[in-house]
Amino acid sequence: MLCLLFISLFYIRKIIIVPNYIFSFVFTGIFSISCVHAASKVAIVIDDMGYRYTDKHALKLPGEITYSILPHTTYGKKLALKANAQQKEVLLHIPMEAENKKRLGPGALTSEMNAQQIEQSLAASFAEIPFAIGINNHMGSHLTQQYQAMAWTMSYLKEHQLIFLDSKTSPNSQAEQAAIDLGVPVQSRHVFLDNHLDSQYIAKQFQQLIRHAQKHHLAIAIAHPHPETVASLTSLIPTLAEHDIELVPLSTLYEKSSIHTASLASD
Numbered sequence: 001m002l003c004l005l006f007i008s009l010f011y012i013r014k015i016i017i018v019p020n021y022i023f024s025f026v027f028t029g030i031f032s033i034s035c036v037h038a039a040s041k042v043a044i045v046i047d048d049m050g051y052r053y054t055d056k057h058a059l060k061l062p063g064e065i066t067y068s069i070l071p072h073t074t075y076g077k078k079l080a081l082k083a084n085a086q087q088k089e090v091l092l093h094i095p096m097e098a099e100n101k102k103r104l105g106p107g108a109l110t111s112e113m114n115a116q117q118i119e120q121s122l123a124a125s126f127a128e129i130p131f132a133i134g135i136n137n138h139m140g141s142h143l144t145q146q147y148q149a150m151a152w153t154m155s156y157l158k159e160h161q162l163i164f165l166d167s168k169t170s171p172n173s174q175a176e177q178a179a180i181d182l183g184v185p186v187q188s189r190h191v192f193l194d195n196h197l198d199s200q201y202i203a204k205q206f207q208q209l210i211r212h213a214q215k216h217h218l219a220i221a222i223a224h225p226h227p228e229t230v231a232s233l234t235s236l237i238p239t240l241a242e243h244d245i246e247l248v249p250l251s252t253l254y255e256k257s258s259i260h261t262a263s264l265a266s267d
Helices: 054-059 074-087 117-127 147-159 177-183 199-216 227-243 251-252
Strands: 002-018 019-035 040-049 066-069 090-096 132-140 162-165 185-190 218-223 245-247
Touching: 002 177, 019 074, 040 074, 040 132, 040 199, 040 227, 040 251, 054 227, 066 074, 074 090, 090 117, 117 147, 117 251, 132 147, 147 162, 147 177, 147 185, 162 177, 177 185, 185 251, 199 218, 199 227, 199 245, 218 251, 227 245
Parallel strands: 040 066, 040 218, 040 245, 066 090, 090 132, 132 162, 162 185
Antiparallel strands: 002 019
């Protein structure tokens, strides 16, 4: 609850003189208090969009969902265009090297790449989806721990006025610090909603998202375009209003950036 104090101050003195008498009148000001409710804000990012035709069903989710598209995938560009046509924000979901050495797919960044190679790879990904507002990492538990690689990544984002969302696949991620050092707007994921494709689990994680938003006034969740997730979120998202929480585009949480610690989840 945000309370604003409005003060209207004035001082008026009026003197009336009549024979043998002087009358003096003094008027002073008044003040009033007006309270305005400041809603907490939540952003939900749907990751891993692009490999499956069925990913399109995630575009039907209600509200200001942000979509993160895997570069150079079969349906990635088409899904990005549809999301953009719906005036939804789009990120690039850039594959980054993981500790477990999982296959990364096209457009990946690795610790073996130099600054020029990272720049060229990012440029090629953005050439495909030029209206993307920034990136978040797909996997990346190894690369995000490498400060130099993250600094090279942030240098590209800074030059092109893009944002970064740290998916927080490692507790030792250097991405946030590199972004701060390079002057790139950065936020971190707070909750993964669907590590298990079970409606009860997703509902439990959604409650965690609500609690985080109520405590910190903002929260960022990541989920994926699985049928179970889409079905659960379709019914859960409207309940945010019952808690005075507003679902917003991701970029709005960067205007007054407040970095919070995320819970750890694996790649």
